[in-house]
Amino acid sequence: MQNPKNIHIADYQYDLPDERIAKFPLAERDASKLLIYRHGEVTEDVFTSLPQYLPSGALMVFNNTRVIQARLHFRKAAADGATGALIEVFCLEPSLPRDYQLNFSQKGHVEWHCLIGNLKKWKGGKLYRSIQMPDGATITLSCERKEANGTSHAVDFVWDGEYTWAELLDAIGELPIPPYLNRSTQESDKRTYQTVYSKIKGSVAAPTAGLHFTDKVLAALDAAGVVREELTLHVGAGTFKPVKSHEIGDHDMHTEHIAVRRQTIRQLIAHGGQAIAVGTTSVRTLESLYYMGVLASQGQEELHVPQWLPYECAATLTAVESLQALLSYMDTHQLDVLQSSTQIIIAPGYRYHIVTQMVTNFHQPQSTLLLLVSAFLKGDWKKVYDYALAHDFRFLSYGDSSLLIP
Numbered sequence: 001m002q003n004p005k006n007i008h009i010a011d012y013q014y015d016l017p018d019e020r021i022a023k024f025p026l027a028e029r030d031a032s033k034l035l036i037y038r039h040g041e042v043t044e045d046v047f048t049s050l051p052q053y054l055p056s057g058a059l060m061v062f063n064n065t066r067v068i069q070a071r072l073h074f075r076k077a078a079a080d081g082a083t084g085a086l087i088e089v090f091c092l093e094p095s096l097p098r099d100y101q102l103n104f105s106q107k108g109h110v111e112w113h114c115l116i117g118n119l120k121k122w123k124g125g126k127l128y129r130s131i132q133m134p135d136g137a138t139i140t141l142s143c144e145r146k147e148a149n150g151t152s153h154a155v156d157f158v159w160d161g162e163y164t165w166a167e168l169l170d171a172i173g174e175l176p177i178p179p180y181l182n183r184s185t186q187e188s189d190k191r192t193y194q195t196v197y198s199k200i201k202g203s204v205a206a207p208t209a210g211l212h213f214t215d216k217v218l219a220a221l222d223a224a225g226v227v228r229e230e231l232t233l234h235v236g237a238g239t240f241k242p243v244k245s246h247e248i249g250d251h252d253m254h255t256e257h258i259a260v261r262r263q264t265i266r267q268l269i270a271h272g273g274q275a276i277a278v279g280t281t282s283v284r285t286l287e288s289l290y291y292m293g294v295l296a297s298q299g300q301e302e303l304h305v306p307q308w309l310p311y312e313c314a315a316t317l318t319a320v321e322s323l324q325a326l327l328s329y330m331d332t333h334q335l336d337v338l339q340s341s342t343q344i345i346i347a348p349g350y351r352y353h354i355v356t357q358m359v360t361n362f363h364q365p366q367s368t369l370l371l372l373v374s375a376f377l378k379g380d381w382k383k384v385y386d387y388a389l390a391h392d393f394r395f396l397s398y399g400d401s402s403l404l405i406p
Contacts, residue, residue, distance in 0.1 A: 003311045004347035005249030009366045012374065014385055016365055022394035023181050025192045030214045033393055035384065035402040037377065042387045047212045047401050048220070050359070056225030058357075059271040061264070063207040063281045064230040066198035069173025069190075074127035074143060087127060088117030089143055090176065091169075092204060092237055093257070095154055100202040100234065100257070104166035114155040115237065116145065131172050137161060141168060166201065176204050176237075178397050180364065192398075200259070202234035208397040209279030209360045226276075229267050232259040233281045243366055253307045253343040253368070258285050260338045262330055265289070265323050268354065273319025276357040280369050283355050283376075288342035290353040291315070293322030296329035303329070305342040310350060319353045347371040348379060358404045362388055362395040377406055 026032055034047045045053075054060070070091040076084035094103035096111035103110050116122060126144045133139060139161040146154040159168060175185050177193055195210035197218070221228060238254025245251045268275060268289075277283040287310075292303040294315050317325070330338055345368060358376055362385065363369035374381040384402065387393075393400045 003308075004345075004349040004371075005247060005308075005311075007248045007347060007349075007371070008246060009243045009248060009251075010246075012367075012370045012381075013365045014382070014389070016395060018182075020389070020393075020395050021180060022396060022398035022400075023183060025211065025398040028214075029192075029196075029212050030217050032212050033400040035388055035393060035400070036405075037380075037384050037402065038405045040380065040383070042383060044387075044391060048217060050217060050401075050403060051220040051224040051226065053403055053405075054221070054224065054226050054276060054357070057227065058276055059227045059229060059267055059274070060221065060276045060278060061282050061286060062195075062197055062210060062213075062228065062230050062278045063233050063285065064195075064197055064199045065203040065207060065232050065234050065281070066201045067175060067194055067203045067206050067235075068201050069169050070176050070204045071174035071185075072129075072143075072169075072172060073174070074129050076121060076127060085118055085121035087122050089155055090115040090117065090204070090237065091155075091173075092152055093234070100200070104164060104169075104201055106165050107162060108160070109156070109158050110165045111146075111154055111156050113149060113152045115152055116155075129172070131159075131168065133161075133163060133167070133171055139163065141172075178205065180396060181398075197230065199230075200232045200234075202232070202257070204237050205235040205239050206397065207233075207235060207279045207281040209282075209401065211398070212401045213278075227267065227271070229264045229275075231261070231264055231282065231285050233257070233285045235281055239369075242364070243368060248345070248347055248371070251345075251368070253345045255341050255343050256281075256284065257341050258288065258339070260285065260289060262327070262336050262338075265326055265330075265338070269320055269323050269327075273323055273354055274356045275354055276359070277355045278359045280358075280360055280363075280372055283358060283360075283372060284342060284344055284346065286354045287346060287352065288340075288344050289326065290317075290319060290322045291344070292338070292340055293317065293324075293326040297322065297325035303338075303340045305340075305344050307343040307345050310344065310346075315353075322353070345371070346375050348375045350375040352376065360402055360404065361397065361399050362393060362402065364396065373404070376404060
């Protein structure tokens with residue numbers, strides 16, 4: 001496999017006028033336009049027609065993560081009694097306990113890795129905030145900044161009362177919509193910036209390819225004989241991280257946490273190790289599963305997928321063989337759910353092992369997501385994006401959709 005480290009990110013630039021970025025979703029999720037790229041030919045339709053383009057019996061995989069209200073605001077106390085500086089604490093991922101669901105169920109104390117807004121104004125000490133809970137009770141939440149880890153900090157949260165951390169976030173957290181929308185979060189975003197099938201809390205950004213699906217479209221997929229499965233990848237803030245280095249080799253991918261059920265792996269095996277992925281998060285999870293299977297087949301206990309592993313290991317297993325190695329690993333460790341993490345970067349030179357078709361939105365210029373699409377289309381991404389720009393498609397998170405069949 002060709003190593004993409006020398007790829008110049010400037011080769012993945014295109015002109016995206018601000019007016020082409022969808023700042024708000026359509027009134028009807030499934031009314032968006034659908035671009036179809038099929039074996040080099042580009043056509044268009046509406047999203048409700050998606051099922052008719054998919055083969056009966058195919059396996060379609062969705063990411064069921066749910067976006068949390070991860071932005072918290074504290075007001076620093078001023079010595080003279082005046083209004084103090086506003087400090088934003090953006091929760092990225094749990095550190096104590098590290099398990100997402102266990103962390104959300106904690107009462108009284110948790111620790112998270114966080115980004116701090118207006119950090120220079122927070123020299124140290126605790127910040128406090130009074131919270132009015134839905135049942136009328138008032139509690140006090142404190143946060144204390146601890147050690148730094150790169151651009152983030154560990155932050156200790158302590159509160160009184162018999163409330164879970166999930167209940168506190170729901171009460172005072174703000175949904176973190178993408179920065180490129182250039183607007184504040186609206187109350188409506190709490191509904192529209194979640195997929196209709198979202199279940200597992202943990203993401204700080206939505207798997208936006210799934211935003212177009214409605215119960216009606218899901219029912220139509222079932223009627224068309226498409227088999228649906230779900231997995232979980234919690235999307236981190238790094239999904240918005242621009243590539244600032246000249247070459248891809250100098251860009252560090254963030255770690256993402258995944259959870260995949262035994263049933264899903266069995267379905268993948270039953271479908272010959274092939275799947276249609278809904279969104280780039282599902283793509284990264286499915287392709288990471290292949291390399292986790294490679295690691296398991298080598299007797300490795302730690303199945304984390306480092307950024308450059310796909311380009312540095314001799315992967316000779318078929319997709320089914322790799323997935324069977326994962327099942328054996330789960331049997332040995334008595335696991336019903338595989339939980340691991342990945343930093344995989346998919347860029348031109350990557351050979352796809354599991355994903356055969358992809359549903360995805362239109363991504364930012366010079367982004368790792370555009371590299372992923374280019375690798376899937378064997379460099380033919382410009383044909384897709386030129387068509388979308390010329391035919392009034394809406395771009396980015398709340399924009400239109402595409403079905404890619406290389």
